[in-house]
Amino acid sequence: MAKISGKHVLLTAILYVYITAVAVTARLLPSELPLHPYLINGQHKPISKIYDTSKYGILQLGNGLANTPQMGWNSWNYFRCDFDEKVIKETVDALVTTGLAKLGYNYVNIDDCWAEPTRNSEGKIVPDSKSFPSGVKDLADYIHSKGLKLGIYSDAGLYTCQIRPGSLKHEYDDAALFASWGVDYLKYDNCFNLGIEPEERYPPMRDALNATGRTIFYSLCEWGVNNPALWASKIGNSWRTTDDIEDSWESMTTIADINNKWAAYAGPGGWNDPDMLEVGNGGMTFEEYRGHFSIWALMKAPLIIGCDVRNMTAETYDILTNEEVISVNQVFLNDLLTPPSSSVIFANEISSDPLGVQGKKVDSYGPDGCYQIWAGPLSEQRFVLALWNRCSKPSTITANWGAIGLESSTTVSVRDLWKHKYVSLNSATSFSAHVDAHACEMYILAPVAAARSAS
Known part of the structure; x- marks a missing residue:
């Protein structure tokens, strides 16, 4: 077996510090799954049972490659x-x-x-x-x-x-x-x-x-x-x-x-x-x-x-x-953008994903299920959300929090990864968007962490 590279060890150490330093207040649906193997020392809550990670981390090749998809x-x-x-x-x-x-x-x-x-x-x-x-x-x-x-x-x-x-x-x-x-x-x-x-x-x-x-x-x-x-x-x-x-x-x-x-x-x-x-x-x-x-x-x-x-x-x-879309797939250790100024503090919407859980289709409705909601958990209790219209006509598609893995009372900011801007700073319960035929809109949902001190 090839030895694990020093770069791989360094990255692991960096991600350890990065992950364990995060503290946010989003509430996820309960799960009976074990903690994600890459969430060290149980610092994160378990991922919603919607995203089965029970097979995650079983790789035994051990050549130190593919920490992210190639x-x-x-x-x-x-x-x-x-x-x-x-x-x-x-x-x-x-x-x-x-x-x-x-x-x-x-x-x-x-x-x-x-x-x-x-x-x-x-x-x-x-x-x-x-x-x-x-x-x-x-x-x-x-x-x-x-x-x-x-x-x-x-x-x-x-x-x-x-x-x-x-x-x-x-x-x-x-x-x-x-x-x-x-x-x-x-x-x-x-x-x-x-x-x-x-x-x-x-x-x-x-x-x-x-x-x-x-x-x-x-x-x-x-x-x-x-x-x-x-x-x-x-x-x-x-x-x-x-x-x-x-x-x-x-x-x-x-x-x-x-x-x-x-x-x-x-x-x-x-x-x-x-x-x-x-x-x-x-x-x-x-x-x-x-x-x-x-x-x-x-x-x-x-x-x-x-x-x-x-x-x-x-x-x-x-x-x-599109760096924001790539960041969903990869591990970028530096943030791409600075979160907006507002009356609340947000988890870091734009940083990339060291978690590495494959997103999936979580809901669909409409003719032959062609209004589709795809989503996946990211680091810092964020979610990536894609509203994919596989119908031949434009439509408004709605993603309910329960389908994604969030409790209905959770409030999130919503950043549009193709328009490169925030489209909401306080969405709760669900999110809707107009989607053209055969088009896909993509977002990062990040939990509102805490009220900013007024003093």
Whole structure:
């Protein structure tokens, strides 16, 4: 097993101080669940029973990675097999110059088609000579020089999905090769698997990666066939819960619903993966893409960009760079904004979430349940709330406190994460908003902590 990094230990210590220092007065519904494993020494009240965290924190991989869901970029959704080292380097440059890298999009992941169709005479995978004439090591050095990390792709089968060499029965040799190149991330697919159960095929690569001595993020891409949320937490840092996403409203919403079922199994160290972002690829509207990004952030899903970041529209850039939405998904140790002046003191609405509980759909009503309320608990007794209109007409959607996990008498401030402003400083019992068709509005609810002294 790879050693837990000093950075991981430091982060744990920081979060300990951060969490135990918080004191707020919001009242949550009673719960029979045990305290969340990451709420140290019982300083927080238990999370409402709406959010089952009984499986949280069971990860045993122990490589010190994935304290938050991974962020980055992947070649597949936009380029498929039509890319080369020039495209990858230009993408790296674009991640840096647009500021995406500073926001946490730090993995640059090369998907299928990077390798020659066959292994060489020594049995090693060889980079495609036309697409990567300089080799993967040279590309890794370039990526690292920009402060980013390289991800690569292989398969837990005889071949990859695009008929390149897979790593089944070659795990230790391939892992050592990837490590020698400076690879930081492995996406491990599921094609041509000979019918061998995934619980048998995926652990050998975990052991092989750990044996290299290099810390490498391990992303299982089993497509949710054998319900990996039930077993993959002992094997990888994330696991695909669904089939491949497509750039359409139907695909995106279906995948969100499938991933929602496994909310109880995600947490720091290991995350449910509903596949990469399609934001910016052209198959959905701006409102649909904004909802896509909102729900993925709320579900603590990996935020892996799948568009051509060298040629983003302004709308795509605005979605992918929304720091307030990203903060729901990640741990930012510094506040993004200062709470407003008012006659009350608020818990910190804008700080990010070291809690790491996957949000979920908590209520729905209307035609076929298309007026949806998605929510999740955050640190400091805050909640993230998404009002998602999956109907074809605009509507007002109402979230009642009981559905979210708050007692009806609790008073909260409400910050709109897309408008970047407070829309209420004293909401109680429920919150309503007008939501356009196929749109999603997203908020942080933070409890009013105490009256400010008049003296």
